[in-house]
Amino acid sequence: xxxxxxxxxxxxxxxxxxxxxxxxxxxxxxxxxxxxxxxxxxxxxxxxxxxxxxxxxxxxxxxxxxxxxxxxxxxxxxxxxxxxxxxxxxxxxxxxxxx
Amino acid sequence: xxxxxxxxxxxxxxxxxxxxxxxxxxxxxxxxxxxxxxxxxxxxxxxxxxxxxxxxxxxxxxxxxxxxxxxxxxxxxxxxxxxxxxxxxxxxxxxxxxxxxxxxxxxxxxxxxxxxxxxxxxxxxxxxxxxxxxxxxxxxxxxxxxxxxxxxxxxxxxxxxxxxxxxxxxxxx
Numbered sequence: 001x002x003x004x005x006x007x008x009x010x011x012x013x014x015x016x017x018x019x020x021x022x023x024x025x026x027x028x029x030x031x032x033x034x035x036x037x038x039x040x041x042x043x044x045x046x047x048x049x050x051x052x053x054x055x056x057x058x059x060x061x062x063x064x065x066x067x068x069x070x071x072x073x074x075x076x077x078x079x080x081x082x083x084x085x086x087x088x089x090x091x092x093x094x095x096x097x098x099x
Numbered sequence: 100x101x102x103x104x105x106x107x108x109x110x111x112x113x114x115x116x117x118x119x120x121x122x123x124x125x126x127x128x129x130x131x132x133x134x135x136x137x138x139x140x141x142x143x144x145x146x147x148x149x150x151x152x153x154x155x156x157x158x159x160x161x162x163x164x165x166x167x168x169x170x171x172x173x174x175x176x177x178x179x180x181x182x183x184x185x186x187x188x189x190x191x192x193x194x195x196x197x198x199x200x201x202x203x204x205x206x207x208x209x210x211x212x213x214x215x216x217x218x219x220x221x222x223x224x225x226x227x228x229x230x231x232x233x234x235x236x237x238x239x240x241x242x243x244x245x246x247x248x249x250x251x252x253x254x255x256x257x258x259x260x261x262x263x264x265x266x267x268x269x270x271x272x
Contacts, residue, residue: 020182023137046144046174053179074137075182075250082178090150090170 022061025051025072031064038064115191119244123186130184137181138257141174148172180253188247193240200235 021043024031030049032042040056053076056064065073147169155163208227214220 021179023140025140044146046146051140051144072133072136072140074133075184076137076141076179077182077250079178079180082180086172086177087150090148090172 017058019055019057020061021076021078022054022056022073023051023076024054024064024070027069027071029069031070034064034067034070040064112191112193115193115242119189119191123189123246127186134181134183134253138175138253141179141181144174145171146174146177148177180257182250183253184248185251186246187249188245190243190245192243192245194242196237196239198235198237202233202235204231204233205229206231 019040022040023046024035026034028050030045031052031054032045032049035042035052035054035056038056038060040054040060043053043055045052056073061073061075064070148171149166149169151167153165155165157163206227206229208229209224210227211222211224213222
């Protein structure tokens, strides 16, 4: 895609926002090294390490998407209300947030 | 000669709007497909959830831990949802710089000749007038497309509805 907008003299910019959660799916190996190389951090591992939930900025996530061996980088978010409701339904006692 | 107004009317604005709209629709579809693919992964991936851990300190000071049996729950069940994005704004900005020039050039060439011989004479005067009018036009145009994309809440029915039925007897006072 770089070629297309370069050919027309256009510039594409993304405004940098805060870090967000992304699911990163790798073709074969653990993508942690790639995530760290793009300034991100692994939050937790899934599927024997081939997929992870990582914390990244949008521009770093887009850059990571172009890495060889990375199948998918897609934004996710945690619905805290739902998380608490599920835990409560399973019998976990919730600790109120500290003031 | 085309007027400045004509030049402005010639800007293919409807075509640009149409292509921008189609581009956004195509991008929106790709974004939605990506979010749906993510939702499938989140629904298919389960993790063992340990709800309770007990730390026991024995009389001799040794510490032991026990945990409740883990329960397998999908990532979507615990509230990890794909982020959906939506194009909220699209702007087309067209800037035109039109410069028109006109110059007129007039050349006049006068020549005369005369001839005499055997009682006759002739004379002529030739005048060549050339008149050139030159028009110049320079049109520079730039266009700028701005789109704004924002995250939006996922569709209401994407995650399974959580219904809690609590059949425990109510505690008596």
